[in-house]
Amino acid sequence: MIKRLELKAVHTTVDDNLRTYVLKKIGQLDKYISRHNRESAHAEIQLKETNSKSNNYACDVTLHLPHETITVHENKSNMYAAIDVVETKLKQKIKQYKESRNDGKARRHMWARFNRHAV
Numbered sequence: 584m585i586k587r588l589e590l591k592a593v594h595t596t597v598d599d600n601l602r603t604y605v606l607k608k609i610g611q612l613d614k615y616i617s618r619h620n621r622e623s624a625h626a627e628i629q630l631k632e633t634n635s636k637s638n639n640y641a642c643d644v645t646l647h648l649p650h651e652t653i654t655v656h657e658n659k660s661n662m663y664a665a666i667d668v669v670e671t672k673l674k675q676k677i678k679q680y681k682e683s684r685n686d687g688k689a690r691r692h693m694w695a696r697f698n699r700h701a702v
Contacts, residue, residue, distance in 0.1 A: 584606075584610045584611060584613060585609070585610050585611075585612065585613045585621075585624055585625065585626050586622075586624075586625070587624075587625035587626070588605075588606065588609065588610055588625070588626050588628065589625070589626070589627045589628065590602065590605060590606075590628045590630070591627070591628065591629045591630070592629075592630050592631075593629060593630070593631040593632070594631060594632045594633075595630060595631065595632040595640075595662075597630060601630075601662060601663075604663060604666060605628055605630075605666055608666050608667065608670045609626055609628055609644060609666070609669075609670060609673070610626075612626075612646075612670070612673055612674065612677065615674055615677040615678065615681070616648065616677060616681075617681060617684075620648055620649050623647075623648070623649055624646065624647065624648050625646075625647050626644060626645065626646045626647070627644070627645040627647075628642070628643070628644050629642070629643040629644075630642055630662060631643070633658065637660070638658035638659060638660060639660055640658070640659055640660065640661065640662040640665050641656065641657065641658045641665065642656070642657050642659075642662065642665035642666050642668075642669045643655070643656045644656075644669050644673060646673060646676075646677075648677075648680060650684070651680055653673065653676045653677065653680065655669050655672045655673050655676065656669075657669045657672070
């Protein structure tokens, strides 16, 4: 669980069910973050109700990691759907972050394991 989560509501109220849902979805993204970066990771979540007719709810998440800040924004007609889409986008961006910070170490391990079994 990400230890530091800041949840803000703009033009809307957040009930206990929505708060629990956000903590469950966004808080459990730490399993995609490498272990030595988990302690310093923190997330800022902003839930908004917009005035546009088609997309009524917006979810903005800013995830602060060492050496990088990941920001994701989504508009949907349902707050829960916006949170789900933001979660999948964050998973993809965290994986990209890990690959860029990896310096090829995982790739070398994978090829070494592949070459061991191929012989």
